[in-house]
Structure formats: C-alpha cells, structure tokens
Amino acid sequence: MSAARAGRDDDPDRLYTVTGGRSRAHNDSFDLVTLIVSECEPTPGMPSEQARILRMCRLPTAVVELSADLRLPVSIVKIVLSDLLDTGRITARHPRTSKAPPAPRRRGETPAAQLPDPTILEQVLVGLRNL
Amino acid sequence: MDSAISESVAAAPAERKPLSSAADNGLKIVVVGGFGVGKTTLVRSVSDIRPLNTEETMTQAGADIDDLSAVRSKTTTTVAFDFGRISLNEETVLYLFGAPGQQRFWFLWDRLFAGTLGAVVLVDTRRLDESWYAIDRLEHHGTPFVVARNDFGSDTYTSEQVREALDLDPEVPLVSCDARSRESAKHVLITLVEHLHRLSSARELTS
Numbered sequence: 001m002s003a004a005r006a007g008r009d010d011d012p013d014r015l016y017t018v019t020g021g022r023s024r025a026h027n028d029s030f031d032l033v034t035l036i037v038s039e040c041e042p043t044p045g046m047p048s049e050q051a052r053i054l055r056m057c058r059l060p061t062a063v064v065e066l067s068a069d070l071r072l073p074v075s076i077v078k079i080v081l082s083d084l085l086d087t088g089r090i091t092a093r094h095p096r097t098s099k100a101p102p103a104p105r106r107r108g109e110t111p112a113a114q115l116p117d118p119t120i121l122e123q124v125l126v127g128l129r130n131l
Numbered sequence: 132m133d134s135a136i137s138e139s140v141a142a143a144p145a146e147r148k149p150l151s152s153a154a155d156n157g158l159k160i161v162v163v164g165g166f167g168v169g170k171t172t173l174v175r176s177v178s179d180i181r182p183l184n185t186e187e188t189m190t191q192a193g194a195d196i197d198d199l200s201a202v203r204s205k206t207t208t209t210v211a212f213d214f215g216r217i218s219l220n221e222e223t224v225l226y227l228f229g230a231p232g233q234q235r236f237w238f239l240w241d242r243l244f245a246g247t248l249g250a251v252v253l254v255d256t257r258r259l260d261e262s263w264y265a266i267d268r269l270e271h272h273g274t275p276f277v278v279a280r281n282d283f284g285s286d287t288y289t290s291e292q293v294r295e296a297l298d299l300d301p302e303v304p305l306v307s308c309d310a311r312s313r314e315s316a317k318h319v320l321i322t323l324v325e326h327l328h329r330l331s332s333a334r335e336l337t338s
Binding site for chain 2: 031032033034035060061062064065067068069071073074075093095096097115116117118120121122123124125126127128129131
C-alpha cells in the first residue's frame, strides 16, 4: 500500500504526460475487468506506458491488473487504452453477464434488471465448486 | 535479483500466473467491509494470484455522484482497493475486489462496480454498526448481497441477534466464515452465487 503510486502521492507530471492532459477517456466502454489483448508489438518511440501495455497484454489482461502493475489510477489507464484501441493496437473483450441487454428501468423500480443470467451463474458455481 | 525485493515488486507481472489465451469474460464480485475485518484475507484465501492493489480517483463532483449531500465542494476522491482472481474455466475469470465501506468509496461505486454479480458484506460482530452503511448503500444500488460474519473466536451472538442488529431482510443469507480458510471462503462465494441464482431464476419465471 505504501509503494509509490502516481495517482496521489507523487509526480503529477507523469499523469499529465501519460494522458496528454486529459482527465477522461473518450471511449468509456472499458470495465475494470475488460480483458485487453495486444494486436501488435511495441514500436520504437512509442510512449512507454503504451509499450508496457502491449508487452503485458500478449495474453489477455484485465484493465484493473494493468492499473496495479503500471501504478496508475484506473481512469488514467483507460485513457491510454482508449488511444491504443483507436489505432487498432489492442482489442478489448468486454464482460458479459447476460445474453440480452438489460430491460429498461422504470422510475422508482428496484434495479433488479442487472441480475446476471442463471446460465452464467451456473458456470460460476461449477467453477467455484471445482476449486 | 535483489533479495530485499519488496512485496509489491514481487507481485510483478512476470511472476504472476497469466490468464489463458482463450479468456474472454471477466466477472466481478465485491467484498465490502470495514478496516481490518478480513477482506484481503478472504480474497487471498481463494485467489489464484497474490492480491494486487490499485486505486481510482475522481477529480470533480460529477454525474457519478449519487449522494451530493456528502460532498461539500469539488474535491479529489481517491479510493484504494485490492483484488484477486479465480479462473473458473478457460474462458471465464472471476475477479474478487476487497473494498472499503467508508463513505467516499460509494461515490465511485458505479464507475468501478457497475455490472458486479453481487457482494459479500464481511462483518465483525464486535463492530456491526460499521456494516450498516454498506448494507444501506448496496440496497440503494440494487446490488444483491450476502452477509458473512468473520469468526474471530469470541463470537457469542446468535444468527438471530446478528440479523436483528443489521435489520437484515429474511431472504438475505447470513453465513459464518473463517476468512483465512480456503474452504470457508469458497463456501461464502458459493452461498452468494446460489443466492444470485435463486433471484435470477425467480426473475426469469416472472418475466
């Protein structure tokens, strides 16, 4: 916990450099557990965070794991990923918890629409019981 | 390599078991509880990897905030959290997040934990009052949960007393656990997913 982490404790310049001064990714589709896969190798002159991400994602790696390894807040990592996705250097495997999009919610209704599919939960149960 | 290597460096990607190349679906379960209640211990007990730590920041009072009364002005909200993971099969990987239950954390709930399968509220029966807020917030967000009482060996309350103190809905499962035990931690997760399955199946029948 006490290790250096760019988000709060130290060099704000690093955050600025990594993001080009942006505070939000324009592509807001990344989840904490979206799995990122590199589609190419780093090239000379590429910003170091981009290059590191490409090396780390030769096998699928979740956004939150990249954030932990790069010691950057999740939202900053999403900005870098957004750039890599735009240029086709990575692909993103987004989480799926239901077969169908969630039902529209009426005002005041209990938001139970987010319940995952029973079939996905059954897979999870099998996996947990086999641990 | 330096023998005095720190724990955080030792958890570098090279030493961590990577996911399968076929992994394509990440799922989330959140363990919420007060400081020192055993969240990280529970995550560690079942995780395939040594728990990692990271943080998220929110730099302005934006639309993500669902409780404006608690925000006096534009501020930077930072929450640290740790996590582990379990590969359930070649394609599916379950991420377990240990999250602090304090107030500022909930400002970031939607951004971090939208789409989470469900939550475990880990409680210490000596400090049940610390769990009230977490339970209230989970209900507010419509996130299904179970309550797990971590057994610290001095626990003399009955389940009924704990239920009453937490004002738990009768359908919310309450289990005892030892967060240090892999089997016990597994049991907590299975209890949660069975609960979710009941809710989800009931919903499919009625829709």
